[in-house]
Amino acid sequence: MAGVRNKSVIIGLAAGACLCAGLAAQALAPALAAYYTPEYLSFKSAIIAEFKRARPGRFSEFASRGSAEPGDEHKVIALTFDACGGRNDGYNKDLIDYLRAEKIPATLFVTGVWIDKYPEIFAELAADPLFEIENHGLLHRLCSTEGRSMYGVRGTRNIGGVIDEMELGARKIGSLTGRRPVFFRSATAYTDELSRRVAGRLGMEVVSYDILSGDANRASAPTMSRNILAGARHGAVVIMHFNHPEWPVAGALRRAVPELRRRGFHFAKLEDFTVK
Ligand SMILES: [Zn+2]
Numbered sequence: 159m160a161g162v163r164n165k166s167v168i169i170g171l172a173a174g175a176c177l178c179a180g181l182a183a184q185a186l187a188p189a190l191a192a193y194y195t196p197e198y199l200s201f202k203s204a205i206i207a208e209f210k211r212a213r214p215g216r217f218s219e220f221a222s223r224g225s226a227e228p229g230d231e232h233k234v235i236a237l238t239f240d241a242c243g244g245r246n247d248g249y250n251k252d253l254i255d256y257l258r259a260e261k262i263p264a265t266l267f268v269t270g271v272w273i274d275k276y277p278e279i280f281a282e283l284a285a286d287p288l289f290e291i292e293n294h295g296l297l298h299r300l301c302s303t304e305g306r307s308m309y310g311v312r313g314t315r316n317i318g319g320v321i322d323e324m325e326l327g328a329r330k331i332g333s334l335t336g337r338r339p340v341f342f343r344s345a346t347a348y349t350d351e352l353s354r355r356v357a358g359r360l361g362m363e364v365v366s367y368d369i370l371s372g373d374a375n376r377a378s379a380p381t382m383s384r385n386i387l388a389g390a391r392h393g394a395v396v397i398m399h400f401n402h403p404e405w406p407v408a409g410a411l412r413r414a415v416p417e418l419r420r421r422g423f424h425f426a427k428l429e430d431f432t433v434k
Contacts, residue, residue: 193296193326202321205359209317214303215351219366233392233423236431237264237411238367240343241401243271243298249279250400253408258288260415265428267294267343270330272401284335290427293339293362296327301344301353308348320353325360341365341428347397365428367397371410374399379409386414390423393431 237257241247257264266289273280284291295301301320302313314320324342332338342362344353354364369389371382386396398407418425 217350219347234426235423236395239400240267241272243269247401248403250403256408262425263427265290267292269294269298270296292341293327295323298345301349303352308346368394369396371398373405379406382410383413
């Protein structure tokens, strides 16, 4: 798959992703048992065996995804929105309505926890061709093959936990939508190199981001808009959220999108995100 992929790194503020993970994930952990079919457990064991001697590698929030070719005239930017599934999660309808009104394609990274909380809304979003549904994990756990954590969000303890988070999230989305996700974003966007290899084995590419909008850090609409415009370049992936209606994400886009369009940017879903 030809992909654009990252380059510019607008670093920012600490947490790229929402930190609301932990408690909900812990509370729901026993629910994992429901997903442990004999077929799945056998599949999981085989993959663990394949990576038995592999080392965790670097733990970071940035996955290298190649870069756009310089000189491209067709400027594309990807707006991505996570729904993490924490206790206080909601649904930012104003934001989704804005994307629909403006016909802006977007990629939605959704957890199994959020799907269980909003099944009807999930079905409606998945049925809309404007949106691409991708995998934010079954329980919104940071994927680490050695139990690393970040920003207080606990990581998976081992490679088995990584497979659970990635594969069970993918199966859940696939069974509900008929389309298996091809991208995965770890909770907090941190992960290690081995987890990225496991994702590849499972048919998914790990995606982090190039532009941190700042929504999870409670940035104002003008600040978020400035962050997006400052980092905007061909091939950039912007991270935002659609699970917090109280965050001014739509307001930020109402400011940033007209300017991005004026600069010649187009918006694309990650699955369509190729360098022309
Ligand atoms: Zn998240």
